[in-house]
Amino acid sequence: MKRKSVVFLTAVLIFLAGCVASGIPSESEYVQTGISKYITEENGKYTLTLPESQATIKLRDNEDNFVDYISDALVEAAEQKILQDTVKYSDSPCFYLKTGDDGELYLAAEVIYYLDEPDENAGCYDHEHLFFSERISNRTGK
Numbered sequence: 001m002k003r004k005s006v007v008f009l010t011a012v013l014i015f016l017a018g019c020v021a022s023g024i025p026s027e028s029e030y031v032q033t034g035i036s037k038y039i040t041e042e043n044g045k046y047t048l049t050l051p052e053s054q055a056t057i058k059l060r061d062n063e064d065n066f067v068d069y070i071s072d073a074l075v076e077a078a079e080q081k082i083l084q085d086t087v088k089y090s091d092s093p094c095f096y097l098k099t100g101d102d103g104e105l106y107l108a109a110e111v112i113y114y115l116d117e118p119d120e121n122a123g124c125y126d127h128e129h130l131f132f133s134e135r136i137s138n139r140t141g142k
C-alpha cells in the first residue's frame with residue numbers, strides 16, 4: 001500500500017514540475033480564494049478599483065456573480081495591457097466591465113481616437129471609437 005502511495009505522489013510531483021517547466025499555469029496561479037483586494041463592498045454593491053489608474057467601476061447585478069472569481073493577477077495584467085495598448089492615443093481609456101462570449105468577465109476600455117483629417121469612411125467622420133478588453137475572471141479555470 002505504501003508503495004502505491006509513493007508511486008502516486010511521485011507521479012503527481014512529476015506532473016506538477018512538468019506544468020511549471022512548460023509554462024502551463026498551475027491551479028494556484030488561476031484559482032483565488034476570497035474576494036479580490038481590488039473589490040470593495042458597500043450595502044451589497046461591489047466596486048472594482050483598478051490598481052494603477054485607480055479608476056473605479058461599479059459592478060452591475062449580473063456582474064456580481066463574478067466577485068468570487070475575479071483574480072488579482074488578472075486584474076493587474078489586464079489593466080497594464082490595456083494601458084500599454086492605449087498609450088499611443090491622446091485620450092485616456094474609459095474603463096468598464098463586460099461579459100465575454102466565453103462566460104468570463106472582462107475589463108474593457110474605450111478610447112476615442114481623433115483623426116488628423118476627417119474621413120467619410122470613418123464611422124464618426126472625425127474620430128474613431130477603439131475598444132480593448134482583457135479577461136479578469138477565472139470561472140472556468142482556463
